[in-house]
Amino acid sequence: MQDLPARHLATQATSSFTEHLQRSRPELLPFGQALPAGSVPPTPHATTIVAISYAGGVLMAGDRRATMGNVIASRHIEKVFPADQFSVLGIAGTAGLAIDITRLFQVELEHYEKIEGTLLSLDGKANRLGAMIRGNLPMAMQGLAVVPLFAGFDTVMGVGRLFSYDVTGGRYEEQEHHSVGSGSVFARGALKKLWRPNLTEEEAVAVAVEALYDAADDDSATGGPDAVRQLWPVVYTVNRAGNRRIPERDLAAIAEGIVESRTVARREA
Amino acid sequence: MTQQFYVSPEQLMKDRADFARKGIARGRSVVVVSCADGIAFVAENPSPSLHKIGEIYDKIGFAAVGKYNEFESLRQAGVRYADVRGYSYDREDVTARGLASVYAQSLGAVFTAEQKPFEVELAVAEVGLNQADDHLYRLTFDGSIADENGFVVMGGLAEQVADVVRAGWKSELDLAAAMRLAVKALATDKEVDALPATAVEIAVLDRGSESSRGSRRAFRRLGAEDITQLLAEEA
Numbered sequence: 001m002q003d004l005p006a007r008h009l010a011t012q013a014t015s016s017f018t019e020h021l022q023r024s025r026p027e028l029l030p031f032g033q034a035l036p037a038g039s040v041p042p043t044p045h046a047t048t049i050v051a052i053s054y055a056g057g058v059l060m061a062g063d064r065r066a067t068m069g070n071v072i073a074s075r076h077i078e079k080v081f082p083a084d085q086f087s088v089l090g091i092a093g094t095a096g097l098a099i100d101i102t103r104l105f106q107v108e109l110e111h112y113e114k115i116e117g118t119l120l121s122l123d124g125k126a127n128r129l130g131a132m133i134r135g136n137l138p139m140a141m142q143g144l145a146v147v148p149l150f151a152g153f154d155t156v157m158g159v160g161r162l163f164s165y166d167v168t169g170g171r172y173e174e175q176e177h178h179s180v181g182s183g184s185v186f187a188r189g190a191l192k193k194l195w196r197p198n199l200t201e202e203e204a205v206a207v208a209v210e211a212l213y214d215a216a217d218d219d220s221a222t223g224g225p226d227a228v229r230q231l232w233p234v235v236y237t238v239n240r241a242g243n244r245r246i247p248e249r250d251l252a253a254i255a256e257g258i259v260e261s262r263t264v265a266r267r268e269a
Numbered sequence: 270m271t272q273q274f275y276v277s278p279e280q281l282m283k284d285r286a287d288f289a290r291k292g293i294a295r296g297r298s299v300v301v302v303s304c305a306d307g308i309a310f311v312a313e314n315p316s317p318s319l320h321k322i323g324e325i326y327d328k329i330g331f332a333a334v335g336k337y338n339e340f341e342s343l344r345q346a347g348v349r350y351a352d353v354r355g356y357s358y359d360r361e362d363v364t365a366r367g368l369a370s371v372y373a374q375s376l377g378a379v380f381t382a383e384q385k386p387f388e389v390e391l392a393v394a395e396v397g398l399n400q401a402d403d404h405l406y407r408l409t410f411d412g413s414i415a416d417e418n419g420f421v422v423m424g425g426l427a428e429q430v431a432d433v434v435r436a437g438w439k440s441e442l443d444l445a446a447a448m449r450l451a452v453k454a455l456a457t458d459k460e461v462d463a464l465p466a467t468a469v470e471i472a473v474l475d476r477g478s479e480s481s482r483g484s485r486r487a488f489r490r491l492g493a494e495d496i497t498q499l500l501a502e503e504a
Contacts, residue, residue, distance in 0.1 A: 013345065017356075020349055028357050107356050110486075114324050114348045 017111035018104060018132065030100035031136040040143050044073035046098060047221040048183035049080065049090030050211045051151045051162050052195055053176055054204035057239030058151040058160030060088045061208035063183075063216060064231050065223030066095050075223060080234045082243045084109040087125055087152030088236045092181035097139060098146040101132055108132075122154040126163045126171055134169025149180050153238045160238060183215030183222035190214035205235055205246055209254050217269075225255035282411075285386045289410035292388030296334045298424035298455055300434060301392045303403045304447035307476040307487065308394045311451035313424075314470040317493070322472045324488035326351040326363045328396050330474050334424035335389035335410075343372065343391065360485070365395030369406035369414055377412025386410050390423040396474035396487050400440055422454070430454045444473055448499055466496040 014020055021028050044066040051060040062079035065072060073095075080090040081102050089105065091098035108128055112120050120128070129150055136146055150163040162174040177195050179187040190211040199207060209225070212233050216224030225232055232251035237244050276284075297313035299321055310332045312321040323331045323344045331347060333340035347368055355363045372391060380386040391408040405417040419438055422431040433454035442450065448471055456464050471491040478487040491499070 013342075017349075017352055021353070021356075025353060025357070028353070103356065107352050111348065111352050114352075115345055117318075117320065117323075 015112050015115045016128075017108045018128075018135075020111075021104075029135070030097055030104060031132070031139055033139075035139065035142050042068045043144070044068050044077070044095040045221065046077060046079045046092055046095045046181070048179065048181035048187055048212060048215045048219065049092055049149045050179045050184075050187050050191065050208050050215075051090065051149050051174075051177065052191065052199070052204055052208055053160050053162060054199040054201055054237075056160070057153060057201070057237055058162055059201070059204045059208055059235065059237045060090050060149065060151050061205075061212055061233045061235040062090050063212050063223045063233055064226070065216075065221065067221045070220075072223075075226065075229065075231060078234045080236055081106070082236060082245075083125065083150070083152070084113070084119070085242045086119070086155060086238060087122065087150065088238055088243055089129065089151070090149045090180070091146060092149075092184075093146040094139075094144040097136065097144055098148070101136065101146055101148075105129055105132060119155075121156065122152045122161060125152060126150055126173075129163075130165055130169040130171040132169075133165050133167065137168055140167040147180050149178060151238060153240060153242075155240075158240070179211070179215075181215075181222070183212075183219030186218045187211040187215040201237055201239075205237070205250070206254050206258075208235060209233055209251065210258050213255070213258050225259065227256065227259070282381075285380060286411060289380075289386045289388050293335045293390050293410065293423075294425045296424050298422060298427060298430050299332045299334050299392065300430065300451035300454055301330075301332050301394050301405060301421040302434065302438065302442075302447040302451050303394070303400060303405060303419055303440075304442040304444055305400065305440070305476075306444040308396050308403060308405070308474040309444055309447045309451060310392075310394070310472045310474075311448055311455065312470045313455045313464060313468060315468050316470075320470060320490075322470055322490075323348075324472075324486070324490075325368060325393070326355060327360060327485045328474060328487050329363065329365050329368060330394050330396075330472065330488050332392045332394075332421075332423070333389055335387070339387045340389040340391065343375070343387070343389065346375070347372065347393075365393050365404045365406060369393045369408060372408050373412045373414040375412075376408060376410060380411040392421045392423060394421075394474065396476055398476070426458055429457050433457050444475075445499055445502065448473075449502070452500065466493055466500055469496060471496055471499075 049062045060080050066074040066077040083089050145167045153160050164172050164178050177191045194207045216222040235246040299312040302309045310322040314321050325331045325347050351363045387410050393406045395404040397403045405421050407415045407421045420434050437450045474487040478484050
């Protein structure tokens, strides 16, 4: 800023933090680096994220496991983050890049809000995230893919909305529910059976946790509820009042209830 | 070719300072007050959308008087500086001191090197965990920087307004009382006791934003209804 006299300030004007970094500090961007030839060493991967809509909002949940090949890299990782007051995002894929893209996305939304004095529209946020994922495409081609899931409350329309993405940054609006990550096929099956219209918030949390339980049951890269370490999924809800993290003790009760009911049923699969 | 007249550096700087001071004195005043619950920013500003007060970062707010286009570009540059710093290091590494010294350098460089100095005066305030940790910096058009204690008053008739604030200021004031004091001070040269809600812009940095609102962002802009309610309490 020191070397920017008045006339430079005007030409630098942008409401996008990413664009500002691209011009002034491109080395700080998580993507856009030229990778040298060769194979990428193993890196931690984050896996299953589920998102569902319920009466008055949307919810997103993620398990706590990160894997590096067949090794568990972390049992404590968090994959669901608040993006701003009215939106959350979950990340699957290369954990290091995904966490940096999340951080960039959070600053991007806050930066816009501060510069413009108003919140970005939900579609605007979803498009910005798509652009960041597209920016990461060269890294994805090298095997460092990041696949997010985005959920937010549209304050204009008064509804919760879900968006999924592909590695090219393609943005797709989802109805009812969606899941990404290696355990998503199993979570999706569970969601199809458990989800119904107009779930209450408590019911929705239980459905999401059970879908993650099913994903963990069949996918080795997804972690189930861990009663020994007292680790439960990370769950955020978003509604008209903004986003809220579901407290640990509620999640403990729900997860223990699911384990108990399955124990009682004595079913193998 | 026409001969350039010689102007001594002293005269040149004095002319520029007089020019900038005149521009600032025409504007309406801004008061920034530290109090028990946080820091209140109160500006006389009839526009509901062109702000004199803005959020820079989690605990840092900005207030300005003078030419709108000039301080708005400085505010935006400040937001960029803070966001880049917070993103590349960590959120807690963004401080009002760092921001104020960057502003001082920019203002100083423009004052000496550019055709025309900035006709602005800025306040940068950071709310701390307790009042002793609050920082209030006042920056003038030539890049001078002052670390103020308790409150900052800027703009036209700053001395008169500051006298009222000085008389009424106590460190144990709560936010509402601090805001009322500032609104009263801004009305010193007017016929009325206090300015109407439509003529003021108010924002606060809440000291306890984490516990009360669950937000690390302490900045909160008050809406027209909040301000009306606040001013009605006084009557």
